[in-house]
Amino acid sequence: MSALTVILCIWAMVAFCAVLFIRGASPRVEREAEQPRARPSRYSIAE
Template sequence: MSTLTVILCIWAMLALCAVLFIRGASPRVEREIARPKSRPSRYSIAE
């Protein structure tokens, strides 16, 4: 393999690792799922 190919492979591996690290380190912000609020039963003692 030529020197240029080795250097390009190293840079590609470095870029891939950086992308994976940044994606893994970013906070996971998930929207809260809007759940329909259940109406209390007319005949329930607990509610």
């Protein structure tokens, strides 16, 4: 392989690893967990 091909392959690998690293290091946007609903009392007539 020519030197230019080797250099391009190395740069492609570095760019690929940088993308994976940045995606892994970015904060995750998670939905807030739903608030647990209060269970109705067994003996409550109102509920």
